[in-house]
Amino acid sequence: MTGVEQIAEYVIAGLLVFGGIFAVIGSFGLLKLPQMMQRLHAPTKAATLGVGSALIASMIYFLVFEGKISWHELLITLFLFLTAPITATFIAKAQMHRTLTKDDVPPTGVGTEWATFDPNVTSVDPYLLNDRDPV
Amino acid sequence: MILTYALDFAFLCFGLGLAMNLYRVFVAPGVTDRILALDTMVINVIALIVLYGMRTGSGINFEAALLFAMTGFVSTVAYCKFILRGDIIE
Numbered sequence: 001m002t003g004v005e006q007i008a009e010y011v012i013a014g015l016l017v018f019g020g021i022f023a024v025i026g027s028f029g030l031l032k033l034p035q036m037m038q039r040l041h042a043p044t045k046a047a048t049l050g051v052g053s054a055l056i057a058s059m060i061y062f063l064v065f066e067g068k069i070s071w072h073e074l075l076i077t078l079f080l081f082l083t084a085p086i087t088a089t090f091i092a093k094a095q096m097h098r099t100l101t102k103d104d105v106p107p108t109g110v111g112t113e114w115a116t117f118d119p120n121v122t123s124v125d126p127y128l129l130n131d132r133d134p135v
Numbered sequence: 136m137i138l139t140y141a142l143d144f145a146f147l148c149f150g151l152g153l154a155m156n157l158y159r160v161f162v163a164p165g166v167t168d169r170i171l172a173l174d175t176m177v178i179n180v181i182a183l184i185v186l187y188g189m190r191t192g193s194g195i196n197f198e199a200a201l202l203f204a205m206t207g208f209v210s211t212v213a214y215c216k217f218i219l220r221g222d223i224i225e
Contacts, residue, residue, distance in 0.1 A: 010137065013141035016141040016142060016144065017144055019145060019182070020145040020147070021148065023149050023179060024151055027152030027155040030155065030172060030175060031155055031158070036167060043178070047152065048178065051182040054182045055182075055185055061138075061189050062194060065192075066194075072198070076185075076200055080178065080181070080204060083204075086212070087174055087208065090212055091170055091215055093219060094218040094219055095165070095167045098165065098167065099165075
């Protein structure tokens, strides 16, 4: 076993242990934290970091021991890191919709209401709907 | 040698996380907790697929992991959309 492989082995092992611990922390926080909005934080941050760490470990493993660069892991990592905030926002909006009313949240301070509680808000601005390219 | 032990440890950790998420899917105070637990299950299963690919030394599983990530994201968003609006595609 060469020196590079020795170093890579330690790096991969460290990343795997790091990722595993973070995944357990994320899943345990989902069980243990007292409020729903707090429980939202544990899987979306800690578990995503854990799985990203495991994916990078796999990428280094295939680069060093199999001799081929595997871009799939980087794609999956990027995809997960991009979609985790969107998922968290959607779940937070669903939770607000189910449990809170307009009076429970602080004022936004920008002139419009919270979009979740505003009955007048539409998904698309009517101006944009009429703004078509000329045929 | 240390890599084998680290891989075993990672399998154990992600499996434990998956079991905790499964418990949360069945026993939860609200429906949003169940959605969140399902989303976390998808993340943990992706990690397990990738770890299995490392153990067997084959890269054939990564397409499955990528597809699983995409379907997991779309299903979570669709479920939240259904709770918010009572409909998925309006």
